Amino acid sequence: MKKNKSMIITFLAPAVILFCLIFLYPIIRTLIMSFFHITGVTDPVDKWSFIGIENYINLFQTSLFRTSMMNLLKIWFFGGLIVMSISLLLAVILTSGIRGKKFFRAIIYLPNIVSAVALATMWLQYVYSPKFGLLKNFFEMLGLESMSKIQWLDNEHKFMALLLAYCFGMVGYHMLIWTSGIERISPELFEAATIDGATKPKQFRYMTLTLLKGVFKTNITMWSVSSVAFFLWSQLFSSVTADTKTITPMVYMYSKVFGAGNSVTEHDAGIGAAVGVILSIFVVLVFTVCNKTLKDDDLEF
Amino acid sequence: MAKEREPRKPFNAKREAKLIPGYIILILWVLFTVVLLGWVFGASFSTTKEIYKGTALQFQSGFHFENYVKAWNGSHVSTYFLNSLIYSLSSCVLLIVICAPAAYVLSRFKFIANKVIQTGFASAMGVPVIMIILPLFSLISGMGILNNVIANKALLIVLYVGINVPYTTIFLLTFFSNISRTYEEAAAIDGCPPKKTFWKIIFPMAQSGLATVTIFNFINIWNEYFISLIFANSDSMKPVAVGLYGMINSMKYTGDWAGMFAAVVIVFLPTFILYIFLSEKIIGGVTGGIKG
Numbered sequence: 001m002k003k004n005k006s007m008i009i010t011f012l013a014p015a016v017i018l019f020c021l022i023f024l025y026p027i028i029r030t031l032i033m034s035f036f037h038i039t040g041v042t043d044p045v046d047k048w049s050f051i052g053i054e055n056y057i058n059l060f061q062t063s064l065f066r067t068s069m070m071n072l073l074k075i076w077f078f079g080g081l082i083v084m085s086i087s088l089l090l091a092v093i094l095t096s097g098i099r100g101k102k103f104f105r106a107i108i109y110l111p112n113i114v115s116a117v118a119l120a121t122m123w124l125q126y127v128y129s130p131k132f133g134l135l136k137n138f139f140e141m142l143g144l145e146s147m148s149k150i151q152w153l154d155n156e157h158k159f160m161a162l163l164l165a166y167c168f169g170m171v172g173y174h175m176l177i178w179t180s181g182i183e184r185i186s187p188e189l190f191e192a193a194t195i196d197g198a199t200k201p202k203q204f205r206y207m208t209l210t211l212l213k214g215v216f217k218t219n220i221t222m223w224s225v226s227s228v229a230f231f232l233w234s235q236l237f238s239s240v241t242a243d244t245k246t247i248t249p250m251v252y253m254y255s256k257v258f259g260a261g262n263s264v265t266e267h268d269a270g271i272g273a274a275v276g277v278i279l280s281i282f283v284v285l286v287f288t289v290c291n292k293t294l295k296d297d298d299l300e301f
Numbered sequence: 302m303a304k305e306r307e308p309r310k311p312f313n314a315k316r317e318a319k320l321i322p323g324y325i326i327l328i329l330w331v332l333f334t335v336v337l338l339g340w341v342f343g344a345s346f347s348t349t350k351e352i353y354k355g356t357a358l359q360f361q362s363g364f365h366f367e368n369y370v371k372a373w374n375g376s377h378v379s380t381y382f383l384n385s386l387i388y389s390l391s392s393c394v395l396l397i398v399i400c401a402p403a404a405y406v407l408s409r410f411k412f413i414a415n416k417v418i419q420t421g422f423a424s425a426m427g428v429p430v431i432m433i434i435l436p437l438f439s440l441i442s443g444m445g446i447l448n449n450v451i452a453n454k455a456l457l458i459v460l461y462v463g464i465n466v467p468y469t470t471i472f473l474l475t476f477f478s479n480i481s482r483t484y485e486e487a488a489a490i491d492g493c494p495p496k497k498t499f500w501k502i503i504f505p506m507a508q509s510g511l512a513t514v515t516i517f518n519f520i521n522i523w524n525e526y527f528i529s530l531i532f533a534n535s536d537s538m539k540p541v542a543v544g545l546y547g548m549i550n551s552m553k554y555t556g557d558w559a560g561m562f563a564a565v566v567i568v569f570l571p572t573f574i575l576y577i578f579l580s581e582k583i584i585g586g587v588t589g590g591i592k593g
Contacts, residue, residue, distance in 0.1 A: 022463030
């Protein structure tokens with residue numbers, strides 16, 4: 001046993017030290033920072049001044065931050081609706097016994113391995129292009145003149161364009177999670193149901209969906225984690241620094257702390273930390289609500 | 302990872318007919334993906350003028366490989382590319398060296414902190430990067446190494462490794478738990494010390510799991526954006542994702558669309574080629590780290 005002790009320590013130490021350094025310590029410090037007034041992110045602790053929850057109050061009184069939260073909620077809710085339903089649909093089709101399953105699955109997942117900068121550029125510069133864009137040509141081909149003239153990247157359509165492009169990139173990942181969940185359900189269950197006279201849609205409604213509760217939880221949690229980190233797409237789709245159409249909390253925090261631009265007033269690291277805490281609370285909240293409402297009913301399958 | 306079930310059923314017209322709507326949806330989705338990537342790939346061999354005329358894929362003036370030469374030599378793409386390669390490869394190796402032993406110990410031994418560490422790692426996968434970036438930044442700029450190119454590169458690698466430690470450990474943990482303990486018992490009877498047993502016997506046995514998680518880490522680090530944006534300040538340190546972003550912004554002024562599409566292709570080609578050969582493994586890596 002003594003030998004094991006030294007082995008446990010030497011084997012675990014590097015990973016645990018890195019974890020403490022990169023996750024544990026920063027998380028605690030960010031939490032503390034959010035209750036202080038801190039101008040520069042590199043300011044030493046003795047320059048911090050305690051202000052309680054003023055940062056949070058301040059944030060919710062700032063209309064730009066409220067806009068960014070609204071955008072995030074819209075991305076989370078509408079994007080989630082789109083991504084979850086499309087990815088579930090594709091997963092169900094893929095597991096229904098079609099031929100070339102591996103091929104289809106590989107192509108659907110493909111956008112996820114492409115760098116998001118490259119993928120977003122393809123959408124911005126090609127699909128939505130008003131000169132030679134895919135959408136423009138597509139609608140022209142169908143003879144829909146008015147549709148082909150839509151400026152997808154103007155203020156009116158920008159958010160929708162951003163959301164669609166982002167969702168397209170995310171579907172593959174969630175499709176895989178659904179697929180692996182569906183594949184774990186024993187095929188005998190479905191055979192038994194078929195013999196008992198249950199139709200396919202009924203099987204889907206009462207068996208697949210009920211048995212997939214756990215997978216659904218995973219999907220929602222992962223979706224929330226990735227939407228909270230929504231940054232790059234928003235940066236690429238906005239033409240100015242604080243574009244109210246596309247700004248997200250992360251972009252707001254970036255400009256507040258690292259001061260990418262000029263328009264968003266002075267630096268404030270305490271506010272930035274508070275944004276981080278709010279976003280983390282959002283993820284924890286979603287996770288808890290999912291766990292409470294979607295209890296695993298101890299179904300064995 | 303689920304096993305592929307059922308041997309291919311014989312062709313049954315009635316059964317196949319029911320699947321037609323499914324095929325249609327899949328084919329449309331795949332078609333769109335292929336057109337999107339294919340067009341960009343094609344346009345990267347065309348010229349800006351032809352792209353604007355809408356005849357990018359007719360190649361009336363032949364194939365313009367010089368787009369690639371220009372993109373590679375100009376605007377630092379070769380530097381970004383090599384940086385990304387160094388960052389991704391060294392991070393992947395370090396991740397295995399650090400996480401494989403940790404995952405093994407967590408999967409085999411009972412001790413008080415075990416559950417705590419596992420829970421900590423699992424929760425870390427859900428922590429938004431914004432929650433950790435500020436202290437890291439002040440810590441690192443306090444060390445005053447952001448002006449030294451070599452130190453800064455090493456720092457980026459440490460960050461990439463640290464960020465991916467939880468996922469890699471949890472993934473490998475599941476993998477090691479599935480390897481039977483009888484190997485260690487046999488080795489112990491033969492007098493092999495536990496550490497040696499791990500490196501000589503268990504580690505080689507876990508090859509396929511190690512490969513899966515490494516490919517997955519490689520793609521993640523190659524595409525990483527936010528950390529690099531904050532900590533890679535100069536062109537000599539930027540990885541491709543951040544570099545490409547800067548290039549696209551400057552393309553808006555120079556208007557070299559063909560060159561821009563060539564740069565886009567250069568950025569996604571490495572992960573794309575990996576994917577062509579290893580898509581099954583990568584797909585396994587996605588679902589392997591998550592317990593549904």
